[in-house]
Amino acid sequence: MSPPLWRAALPFPCAAIATLPLPLPLSRSRMDSILAANSRSAPRMVTTSGVGGGEGPECTRPAVSPEEWREWGSLSMKVPSMVAEIVEDLRVLEKSMDSPLCFGGIGGKLQGEFRVMEDRKHRAKYEALGDSEKKLQYFAARQVACRLLGSRNYLCQKCWLAMEDCMCSKITPCPLWQGMRFWLYMHPKDFLRQNNTGKLLWQVFGVNSATLCLFGVAEDEDVMWEAFRLAGRRRVWCLYPSKDSVGTSVQETFDPKQYIFQQKDTSMQDVEDGPLNFILIDGTWSNSAAMFRRLKEQAKSVWEGDDLLSISLSTGASAMHKLRPQPSWDRTCTAAAAVGLLSEMHHLPEFSSYNLDKNAEAVEDSLRVLLEALTNRRLRMGRSITRKARHRRDIC
């Protein structure tokens, strides 16, 4: 008997579609090529005040408004304070250089003299922060601020693809059962990545059912943990394999003998108790261990020493009706992991009436749309999709 594919596929944290197990005639190297093509971009000039120069009324506007922040996928009502502070620093830098900022190249980083100046300033500030928590927050905020400014007027705010590749019109929303909520715990380096797949979940389900929480951004983490505190420890799971005995299969987790959920009569009552919360770690493989560790530490402080519960996928490819993971791919992407969870839950009697299979199908469809958009971009740019790719996962 072959090992269960989903068990083998986990740990999944790889936000890139490069590892997406889709039934498309694409080899791994072709997928990597698509990824590489979407990691690089031509240099582009942006101002911290939006389009145009640094003169006039724009200069008095906040560099990033709360509305703009929310448009990128956040649920929060205000721009995280440290992100706003770093954007402000960049505005000062832009003024002192008397020229718009220049972003581009691999990962859309700051370019030229700006990069040298900003890097010097960043290092000095980072070193001055004694506390490791503050350092993490500063690191996260800097990534987010740079990615945000560099993507402005270049990426579609909804689908995070270059505007000419916008796929929004091809995504079909499909409301998620109210008794369930996803949290995309995303590494800042995956924020606004064109090949990120976690974004698909809120495109399909909406931001209230699939909520972005950026790793190291205090405001985001506070909102998420407040929701978990209210939900209670037994209604929060991290979809990540755990070496200890905390991680259990979906079936075991919702075993009628263990779990009180199915003793309730109506879905309304379940919803009144608050949704079941599932954390999906949305980052590269190399970053995911630190992200999981942080979640566990925060759980212990919120629940007075009690562990965060983990849930593991165990179904094989047969449950993934349309998706056929290729054995050579040892990781899967964030959105596909959500599809796996929805599919497994749908097969349990207590969840079978919530249309979770339809939700899974909608996410699968959105994955196909994303892959098609990235492939078309690659072809349009005149790059072969068979060219051997360089690995670009850990770029800024």
Ligand SMILES: [Zn+2]
């Ligand atoms: Zn779009």
